[in-house]
Amino acid sequence: MPNIPAVMSLWICLLFLGGLKAHSQATPDLTDLRTQEPAIIVEQAQEPETTQDVEEIEVFEFPTVAPSGMQAPAGLTLKSDILPWGLAIPNIGAEYSFANNWSIALNVLFCPWKISDKFSVKTVAILPEGRWWLKNNRKGSFFNLHLNLAWFNVRSGHYRYQDTSRPLLGAGIGYGYRLEFNNRWGIEFEIGAGVANMKYSRYHNVFNGALIDSRVSTYWGLDRASITFVYYLCDL
Numbered sequence: 001m002p003n004i005p006a007v008m009s010l011w012i013c014l015l016f017l018g019g020l021k022a023h024s025q026a027t028p029d030l031t032d033l034r035t036q037e038p039a040i041i042v043e044q045a046q047e048p049e050t051t052q053d054v055e056e057i058e059v060f061e062f063p064t065v066a067p068s069g070m071q072a073p074a075g076l077t078l079k080s081d082i083l084p085w086g087l088a089i090p091n092i093g094a095e096y097s098f099a100n101n102w103s104i105a106l107n108v109l110f111c112p113w114k115i116s117d118k119f120s121v122k123t124v125a126i127l128p129e130g131r132w133w134l135k136n137n138r139k140g141s142f143f144n145l146h147l148n149l150a151w152f153n154v155r156s157g158h159y160r161y162q163d164t165s166r167p168l169l170g171a172g173i174g175y176g177y178r179l180e181f182n183n184r185w186g187i188e189f190e191i192g193a194g195v196a197n198m199k200y201s202r203y204h205n206v207f208n209g210a211l212i213d214s215r216v217s218t219y220w221g222l223d224r225a226s227i228t229f230v231y232y233l234c235d236l
Contacts, residue, residue, distance in 0.1 A: 004110050005132030063114055075138070076233045077225060079188075082227040084109055087217065093228070101133045103142075109150075118155060125150035129174075138232075139186065144174045148196055160203040164214060172223050192224030 079093040093107035095217040114120030129146035148170035153162045172194015180186040196219045202212040 006011050079228045079230045081228045103131045120155045122153040137178045162206045168198040186230040190226045190229050194223045
């Protein structure tokens with residue numbers, strides 16, 4: 001019979017050796033780990049993505065004053081001639097500056113009453129004109145081309161003169177000069193000459209006076225003289 005103790009001893013040895021081999025396979029080689037250089041992982045920091053909204057900035061430009069000889073700002077003025085007021089004739093005018101050195105003006109005279117039985121000037125007159133300014137359209141010298149359109153009923157001395165069938169028609173040229181008191185007020189002086197044609201009737205200057213005759217007359221000479229106060233209403 002086989003020796004049982006010897007067999008048991010051999011079996012135990014085999015189990016022990018097998019256990020050692022399994023343990024050696026399951027246990028990592030610490031020597032290799034100690035000799036291996038550690039791996040350094042460097043991560044680059046990513047810059048955060050930012051979105052910057054750029055806002056458009058509006059730049060305000062202050063208005064500048066046009067120098068002499070350059071385009072002045074467009075504007076509207078009101079005016080009144082003091083000379084017709086001396087004959088109790090109300091009047092008002094307006095002027096619009098629309099371009100470099102150019103403006104247009106319109107003056108209106110209206111008088112519906114009589115001063116006395118011997119003297120009166122009843123009239124409705126429309127006086128347009130175009131102006132060319134030497135420097136700009138606010139001050140200094142200017143030349144004009146003007147038109148005259150008037151209905152009239154004038155008493156003077158022994159006669160009364162009244163337009164018939166059509167108004168007085170005229171045209172001429174003139175020169176003027178404007179001074180400024182401040183940014184709102186000014187005064188201008190103007191004189192002009194031209195031609196006027198009128199068709200009128202003469203009556204005796206009495207109540208319900210009889211007709212004397214009817215005439216057609218053409219006049220050459222001075223047709224414009226004024227001293228006018230000017231108010232700058234606004235700049236457009």
